[in-house]
Amino acid sequence: MHINWFPGHMKKTKELIKENLKLVDVVVELLDARIPISSKNPEIDGLIGNKTKVVVLNKFDLSDPKILDEWIKYYHDKGICAIPINSLTGEGINRLIHELKLSFQDKLDKMLSKGMKPRAARVMIVGIPNVGKSSLINKLAGKKSAKTGNKPGVTRGKQWIKIKKDLDLFDTPGILWPKIDDLETGLKLAFTGAIKDEILDIDEIAFKLVDFLNENYKEELFERFKLTGEYESSLEIMEEIARNRGCLVSGNMVDYTKVSRLILDEFRKGIIGRVTLEKPIE
Ligand SMILES: Nc1nc2c(ncn2[C@@H]2O[C@H](COP(=O)(O)OP(=O)(O)O)[C@@H](O)[C@H]2O)c(=O)[nH]1
Numbered sequence: 001m002h003i004n005w006f007p008g009h010m011k012k013t014k015e016l017i018k019e020n021l022k023l024v025d026v027v028v029e030l031l032d033a034r035i036p037i038s039s040k041n042p043e044i045d046g047l048i049g050n051k052t053k054v055v056v057l058n059k060f061d062l063s064d065p066k067i068l069d070e071w072i073k074y075y076h077d078k079g080i081c082a083i084p085i086n087s088l089t090g091e092g093i094n095r096l097i098h099e100l101k102l103s104f105q106d107k108l109d110k111m112l113s114k115g116m117k118p119r120a121a122r123v124m125i126v127g128i129p130n131v132g133k134s135s136l137i138n139k140l141a142g143k144k145s146a147k148t149g150n151k152p153g154v155t156r157g158k159q160w161i162k163i164k165k166d167l168d169l170f171d172t173p174g175i176l177w178p179k180i181d182d183l184e185t186g187l188k189l190a191f192t193g194a195i196k197d198e199i200l201d202i203d204e205i206a207f208k209l210v211d212f213l214n215e216n217y218k219e220e221l222f223e224r225f226k227l228t229g230e231y232e233s234s235l236e237i238m239e240e241i242a243r244n245r246g247c248l249v250s251g252n253m254v255d256y257t258k259v260s261r262l263i264l265d266e267f268r269k270g271i272i273g274r275v276t277l278e279k280p281i282e
């Protein structure tokens with residue numbers, strides 16, 4: 001699989017995030033609840049240094065509830081607060097706001113004891129492309145809608161959005177890239193739509209996804225696509241799905257690209273079921 005990924009302005013972006021972080025009290029590390037490892041940029045912790053961090057497991061509505069609990073416990077055991085959020089409906093947002101204020105309290109107390117004036121906690125969201133940064137900012141900001149630059153390096157119009165009396169949000173999220181150092185990571189990012197399909201072989205991705213689902217979420221897979229037979233391979237499963245859904249070309253041949261798109265689309269929308277692709281490593 002060929003992944004052409006790293007644009008030249010990555011270094012500049014990192015510098016910019018570092019600059020912006022100087023203004024910030026609390027960092028929200030936004031992760032995809034289905035792939036908390038693969039959607040993490042490994043350099044973020046270095047950039048954050050000893051600032052307070054809250055982990056948000058976004059798109060939890062698409063993730064496996066059982067494994068979500070395992071992840072929350074995993075972070076809890078490491079002393080990190082992890083909050084499941086649905087940035088489309090706003091579920092979990094109030095808890096996040098509460099937690100953000102709470103995590104600023106220590107710093108605020110110190111400031112007050114030094115005779116400084118109290119001020120609102122300043123928060124910045126950081127995450128990989130497509131993890132839901134803009135959606136979360138919009139949900140948090142409500143009608144005070146944000147100018148949310150999707151391009152790394154966008155500084156113009158930089159401003160603080162007042163979320164609550166004592167909570168300010170930086171309107172420009174920090175965009176960092178995932179680290180794709182093996183095929184597995186690349187595939188998980190592709191399954192979830194974090195990587196654009198154009199730079200990957202869609203048939204291969206869908207095939208690998210069916211492989212994974214057949215292994216780990218067989219019931220959901222079979223139920224959704226009305227599979228009833230015994231299948232020798234994931235390829236046979238894909239062909240059956242293609243026949244069931246009319247993804248065929250002349251002569252009743254399977255249209256692999258069409259069925260691949262269909263499977264990936266339904267997976268990403270959560271129609272196949274709530275699926276998590278990686279568990280915490282003990
Ligand atoms: N199901 C679901 N989809 C989400 C959630 N948050 C964001 N999305 C979708 O994920 C895609 C990327 O979101 P966006 O906010 O543009 O991500 P950004 O690139 O990090 O700013 C969009 O299609 C959103 O509708 C969520 O919590 N649940």
Ligand SMILES: [Mg+2]
Nearest residue numbers: 133134149150
């Ligand atoms: Mg965005």
